[in-house]
Amino acid sequence: MTGNSGNIDGKQAGPKVFEPVWAIALNTFRETVRDRILYALILFAAIVTVLGIVLGSLSVGQDIRILKDIGLAAISFIGGIIAVFAGTNLVYKEVERRTIYLIFTKPVSGWQFVLGKYIGLCLCVAVMVAAMGAFLIFVITAASGSAGFAEQLRQMGQELALIYLELLFVTALATFFSTFSTPVMSVLFTLAIWLAGHLGDSLFELGKLTQNPVISQFLSVIFYCLPDFAGLTRIRGHLLYGTVPGIEVLTYLVTYVFAYVLMLLVLAAIVTERKEYT
Amino acid sequence: MADVVIQATNLSKELTSSLLRRKVRILSGLNLQVARGETFGLIGPNGAGKTTSIKLMLGLMRPTEGAAEILGMPAGDKKALAQLGYLPENPYFYSHLTGREFLDFAGQLFGIEKKERSERAQELTKLVGLTEAADTQMRKYSKGMLQRLGIAQSLINRPQLIFWDEPMSGLDPIGRKDVRQILFHLKEKGTTIFFNSHLLPDVNEVCDRVGVMNRGQLIVQEDVKNISQGGSYKDLEDFFLEVIAKAEAGGQARS
Ligand SMILES: Nc1ncnc2c1ncn2[C@@H]1O[C@H](COP(=O)(O)OP(=O)(O)OP(=O)(O)O)[C@@H](O)[C@H]1O
Ligand SMILES: [Mg+2]
Numbered sequence: 001m002t003g004n005s006g007n008i009d010g011k012q013a014g015p016k017v018f019e020p021v022w023a024i025a026l027n028t029f030r031e032t033v034r035d036r037i038l039y040a041l042i043l044f045a046a047i048v049t050v051l052g053i054v055l056g057s058l059s060v061g062q063d064i065r066i067l068k069d070i071g072l073a074a075i076s077f078i079g080g081i082i083a084v085f086a087g088t089n090l091v092y093k094e095v096e097r098r099t100i101y102l103i104f105t106k107p108v109s110g111w112q113f114v115l116g117k118y119i120g121l122c123l124c125v126a127v128m129v130a131a132m133g134a135f136l137i138f139v140i141t142a143a144s145g146s147a148g149f150a151e152q153l154r155q156m157g158q159e160l161a162l163i164y165l166e167l168l169f170v171t172a173l174a175t176f177f178s179t180f181s182t183p184v185m186s187v188l189f190t191l192a193i194w195l196a197g198h199l200g201d202s203l204f205e206l207g208k209l210t211q212n213p214v215i216s217q218f219l220s221v222i223f224y225c226l227p228d229f230a231g232l233t234r235i236r237g238h239l240l241y242g243t244v245p246g247i248e249v250l251t252y253l254v255t256y257v258f259a260y261v262l263m264l265l266v267l268a269a270i271v272t273e274r275k276e277y278t
Numbered sequence: 279m280a281d282v283v284i285q286a287t288n289l290s291k292e293l294t295s296s297l298l299r300r301k302v303r304i305l306s307g308l309n310l311q312v313a314r315g316e317t318f319g320l321i322g323p324n325g326a327g328k329t330t331s332i333k334l335m336l337g338l339m340r341p342t343e344g345a346a347e348i349l350g351m352p353a354g355d356k357k358a359l360a361q362l363g364y365l366p367e368n369p370y371f372y373s374h375l376t377g378r379e380f381l382d383f384a385g386q387l388f389g390i391e392k393k394e395r396s397e398r399a400q401e402l403t404k405l406v407g408l409t410e411a412a413d414t415q416m417r418k419y420s421k422g423m424l425q426r427l428g429i430a431q432s433l434i435n436r437p438q439l440i441f442w443d444e445p446m447s448g449l450d451p452i453g454r455k456d457v458r459q460i461l462f463h464l465k466e467k468g469t470t471i472f473f474n475s476h477l478l479p480d481v482n483e484v485c486d487r488v489g490v491m492n493r494g495q496l497i498v499q500e501d502v503k504n505i506s507q508g509g510s511y512k513d514l515e516d517f518f519l520e521v522i523a524k525a526e527a528g529g530q531a532r533s
Contacts, residue, residue: 016389023386027372034374097370102431105336105364106387107356277338278293 020108021116028120032086038128041078045132048074049139064144071136072159072236079129079167080194086124087174088186090117091272100277110273114265118175125167133160155239162236165257169227170194172261179271196222200230227256283439283470284312288344289334291327305330305494307344312472314438317465319481319502320474321518322491328474329367331491332441335472336364349439360388363437367444369428373417377408377427380416381434388435395434402430407456421448429457433464440464442473446480458484482506482514490518492525 032038049071091114094100103113137156141149173193177186196203203223207216232253235245289308292301305327312318320328333339335346337354346353349361371380378399385395403412406426411419419427425448432440445461446454454477461484464471475481481488482502490498498521502514511517 019389020387023383027375027383030379031372031374098366099370099372101338101364101366102369102371102384103387104338105359105362105366106384106435107360107389108387109356276340278333 017112020106020112021119024103024108024113024116025120025123028090028117029123032082032121032124033127035086038082038124041081042128042132045074045078046135049132049136064140067140067143068136068156068159071139072163075129075132075136075160076163076166078132079125079163080170082128083121083125083167083171084174084187084190084194085183086121087171088178088183088190090121090175091178091268092181092183092186095275095277098277104277109269111266111269114175114179114269114272118172118265121171121175122168125171126164129160129164129167133157155242158239158244159236162232162239165254166229166232168261169197169257172264176264176268179268179275193226194229197226197229198233199223200228202230227253227260281314282311283314283316283349284310284318284335284472285347286310286331286335286344287346289331289341289346290343291330291334291339292342303494305334308496310489310496310499312470314470315465315468317461317471317484317486318473319485319488320472320491321476321478321481321488321514322474323522326491327494328491329443330494332364332443332472332474336362336441360435361438363432363435363440365428365432365440365442365445368447369424371416371424371427374415376413376415377403377419377423377430378412380427381431384431384434390435398434398436399430402433405433405460406430407453422450422453425449426453429460437469439470440472442471444475445473446475446477454480478514478518488514490521492522493529497521497525 094103133156137153140152140156144152170190174186174190177189181189199206200223203219207219210216235249235253238245286308289305289310290303291305292303294301308331320331322328330339334341335348335353336359337352348355348358351358375383381399381402382395385398390398399412403409406429408423408426408430411423416424416427425445429442429445432442445457449457458480461471465484485502487499487501488505489496500517505511505514505517511520
């Protein structure tokens with residue numbers, strides 16, 4: 001032996017396998033958070049919200065519901081932009097810039113890399129959604145007075161959680177595509193699938209309208225393959241009116257999204273592991 | 279050889295150029311053994327296949343034929359990777375991180391404890407002369423500073439075997455001298471060193487053995503002692519030029 005070996009013996013003890021995952025997640029989080037574009041987007045969200053208040057108070061008086069609607073839509077939109085654009089660059093950039101050489105020549109597996117990248121971006125999206133959400137809650141409280149603050153907070157929390165659930169899916173989709181496709185193509189793929197998930201039942205209707213059995217079959221297959229985001233949006237609508245959806249519906253959606261995310265990450269890990277880095 | 283650390287057997291790589299669907303052989307039949315504690319220098323013209331050889335040994339590329347074994351394990355095995363250090367050619371890092379943050383990140387990938395990591399980062403930035411720039415973001419680093427950080431990160435796990443792809447490139451004369459000293463220091467500790475370089479005087483000074491590569495083939499292996507003391511060559515450069523000239527002439531005669 002050389003007498004200069006470190007405390008590494010090549011074996012990874014139980015919790016140690018998550019150390020690289022966490023390192024990569026933290027690095028990804030830092031990279032995204034230190035990007036100035038992010039702050040431009042957040043500023044944009046704040047402006048939209050404030051604009052919403054001004055318009056809201058001019059046209060419908062004190063209609064808080066419209067304010068909430070606009071605010072939440074802005075958060076969902078900005079969060080989506082971050083997830084899609086950062087996500088599609090996530091793995092691609094590491095390959096393009098060859099920083100991946102420095103990772104895969106260390107004892108790191110494909111799944112650790114992919115999971116780390118995904119968690120890092122999800123953390124970033126979480127912070128952004130939370131920050132924009134806090135701003136929205138502040139604005140709404142300021143506009144409506146502090147009456148029913150706790151109720152307001154609970155309702156907004158639920159709305160934001162559902163938005164975040166959807167963004168988890170979008171991020172996984174973008175991450176998956178970024179392992180084998182260029183960012184432009186990945187953005188197109190991700191947006192197409194995300195949008196299709198929102199069409200929900202309309203896909204069925206569309207299929208019937210075409211009166212073509214092949215197309216109608218195809219569209220219904222797509223419907224069954226994608227998470228029902230239209231359903232998610234409906235639940236959010238109910239929440240706005242104070243109706244809380246049944247626990248079964250929520251459990252189903254959460255399970256579905258997580259299973260889907262898991263599948264996408266496993267595929268992404270397989271692609272990453274098999275790839276050659278020339 | 280008693281303790282073989284690097285073993286390449288008929289290691290070959292073909293790439294398919296996507297346009298013409300033609301196969302290009304960029305490495306053919308590399309047979310090589312490097313013993314523990316040895317310093318091996320791979321030299322050869324641009325495009326000879328030096329970087330390719332290293333990438334195959336690390337498992338970044340997969341061979342079309344043949345195999346490489348590192349520390350007795352197949353190339354790319356995680357247990358082997360845990361014990362080696364790699365400096366890529368023209369290293370590029372995360373521009374948003376500071377040098378110290380990157381070293382910490384590299385240490386985490388090896389599963390090194392936090393306290394140990396920060397001690398090693400301190401020690402290594404000093405070793406490569408980056409103490410003052412340790413807390414500057416890498417976007418503000420010069421080429422030579424990136425190269426120095428690359429060297430530092432390749433030593434974070436105290437490897438018993440290092441692969442350095444052109445460690446002296448982009449360095450000023452002081453940097454080159456520093457790197458030579460680091461190499462001597464590692465040699466003393468018994469580290470096995472595999473590197474390639476175009477700076478033949480440096481190779482001559484630190485290596486035990488050199489291999490000359492040309493057009494994807496390892497054409498000669500020789501102890502540095504024999505080259506300098508044999509009397510037939512003025513220096514390593516003389517040897518190199520002659521060997522390549524002979525290979526090229528032979529290649530033309532054949533084709
Ligand atoms: N990704 C790639 N696609 C196509 N050809 C490649 C690729 N990588 C390397 N090559 C070819 O393989 C050959 C060997 O390249 P390699 O990088 O190993 O050379 P090298 O000896 O390291 O050269 P240098 O001294 O310039 O660094 C070259 O002819 C190069 O054109
Ligand atoms: Mg090279």
